[in-house]
Amino acid sequence: MAISDWPASERPREKLLDRGAAALSDAELLAIFLRTGVAGQSAVDLSRQLLSDYGSLAALLSADRRRFVATHGLGTAKFAQLQAVLEMARRHAGERFRERDVLSDPQATRDYLALHMADSEHEVFACLFLDNRNRVIAFEPMFRGTIDAAAVYPREVVKAALRHNAAALILAHNHPSGLAEPSQADRDITHRLVDALKLVDIRVLDHLVIAKQGTTSLAERGLM
Structure with a gap:
């Protein structure tokens, strides 16, 4: 079932807007970043599979470029987006610090x-x-x-x-x-x-x- 067919309260994006990002699981947060899934898998299903394959969210986020882009459902564009997100997080933390x-x-x-x-x-x-x-x-x-x-x-x-x-x-x-x-x-x-x-x-x-x-x-x- 596509995420758009889920009850609104269970959709990651709506859940984030209603309850805040801290209320989401790792898979739900990753699904918002991915935006779309692959054939036969919703973005949340794909996120759960990725977390299982990599072992943790931290391992996925710190994966080297070669492994990341070779992973089904990811690729070069997602790698570039992720690096931009991580760098923004570092700069945000730096400014406050x-x-x-x-x-x-x-x-x-x-x-x-x-x-x-x-x-x-x-x-x-x-x-x-x-x-x-x-x-x-x-x-x-x-x-x-x-x-x-x-x-x-x-x-x-x-x-x-x-x-x-x-x-x-x-x-x-x-x-x-x-x-x-x-x-x-x-x-x-x-x-x-x-x-x-x-x-x-x-x-x-x-x-x-x-x-x-x-x-x-x-x-x-x-x-x-």
């Missing part, structure tokens, strides 16, 4: 960094540069690849902090493996950067390890 003291809402900081880093297939080391009121000046990925003590150059972080006229910063890097457990290399990098930035009177407030399963704060662990 930049207006506040990051220390006033630690979870918002974690969410912001996870939005930018959790789904990366490669290790990325980034800095969140802050002003003297702990408001965000800029978020900047600094290094890519395997992150270890030899791959992160304190002088480059110092140069970037001075360029942004930062008073403080938060370090962050992701673990594509999915485990947000700090390694000895993570602790060593943190101490080197704290010492280097202290020489130019710039504070390091935290170092966050970002993974799909969660985020770990070295400051909260007492590892700073």
